[in-house]
Amino acid sequence: MKIIVLMKEVPDTYGERTLDLETGLLNRSASEPVLDEITERALEVALSHRDGNANTEVVLLTVGPDGTLPATLRKGLAMGADRAVHVHDPALLGADLTLTAQVIAAASKHIGFDLVIAGNASTDGGGGALPAMLAELLGVAGLASLGTVVLDELTASGSCNTEYDSFEATIDLPGVISVTEALPDARFPNFKGIMAAKKKPFETLDLAQLGITLGEETARSIVIAAAQRPARNAGIRIEDAGDAGDQIAEFLAQNQLIKGRSA
């Protein structure tokens, strides 16, 4: 089976992430780029399926600017993916979810797939909408936010805990699934993997090669304003000298945060 794993480069969440207030876009140079942890977990799902099913091909797919992305994506190849496809085009600067989904759909068709695996939500955009948009554009079944995954040649199944209910469900392939961080951490690339990654196929595509032309009339979500919230400052800090509990209660009472007993 052929599995596409959607990989995303994001600013490392351990660093400070900043937004360009002129454009409303991420300041890519300001923070260390890494593979989004959730997409590494998605890759782990694909790789562990391949561990038991040798006839599996795992293809990494990413959309984003040139620059650091190819190097970041190498880590996924070093973990064990067979090849990588990177779509980039100057026209994609500031692409919204709709355009990104269109590009990923076109690239997925170009690659060919039985299954697309994505993270449930990225740590920077955080939208969590892309896998569903992709499934719709590809006209295939989807399953979002899976906490467990079982794959075979014909189906993908798993469990989903929503805010209100939990269920198990299954899709016939081809299809798109997204996984949550309840799934296992990704494996580390070993030395052999890192050496092998250098020789693995790495394909680069632009919009013309995918047959996409950008129309003025297409509906897009556009940023119309961006502002920074003032940073938070530290307040009072005390060492517990045996009465800290009482002091917090006093602080709560002064701020009207202790409610009376409701009957």
Place this chain on the structure above:
Amino acid sequence: MTGYPANPILVLVDVSLSGELRSGAAELIGAATSVGTAVALALAPSGNSERLGTELAALGASQVLIAETEELSSSVVVPTVDALSAAAAIVKPEAVLASNSIRGRDATARFAARSGSALAVDAVGITRDEEGVIAHHSVYGGAYLVDSAASTGPLVITLRQGSSDLRAEALQPNIQLLQVDPSGTPDATITSYRETVAASSRPELRGADIVVSGGRGLGSGENFTLVEGLADALGGAIGASRAAVDAGYVPPAMQVGQTGVTVAPQLYIALGISGAIQHRAGMQTSKTIIAINKDPDAPIFEIADFGVVGDIFTVVPQLVAAIESRRG
């Protein structure tokens, strides 16, 4: 066909498999009413339309469209997308609003892709100007505020649960059954199903006024009774750090932070939580933050209004007793 009101906002409400309204409907209809006229859409098994329509009108929906279907127990999302398409075709909404729940997002994302509409996810509020509806977002853990709008056509918006206090006035029921033509799009099939029963009388984490969270410093699931005791004394909800979730102390639904729930309560109390940047991303816009941690260098103190360097196992019981005595 009845005429549709000016500035219609199509509101998809979450309904249980048995046809009960989920908690987010009042918030969605309230937000929609602040920018236009709320037209609610619900999918439910037949026999619920009258009651659901009445309940939704009481929350301020000027019109209620009900798509009767028996498929919700077997199909995950496509019936909802098909109903949204059918409703949008007749309502011609200025915006489509749903909750940013897993299912609300799944359905609206597919609808946006199908209809070629602009999508704005995880909004914390909506307003309007002369040109149309604007979605407000709080990004990078609330460090930035970003406004978005559609370049053309309706804006499809998912609203963060518990982010809006606006509520609409009750209206007279105006219920219409919606005819839906199935699209035939392949869907996931549900093989087993369980309703999550609210385990306690405590407030829901999303939208709670007071949140008490515990971290790895609790040391065990049993010790979370300490967090619960303080939450109950204050009438608050319970949260946790990812380390506490990973260690199995509490279920994943309680995780606050980057990849968990984002909260912005009046009061947030962090117990035995170091305050990693990913945890802060989910709580740093809280109005007042209190932290208890035995490490004086814990980063949580950088954003705490009141920080105590101390042991949670001695400070918290004393705090609970002091709250109880003040409440009389």
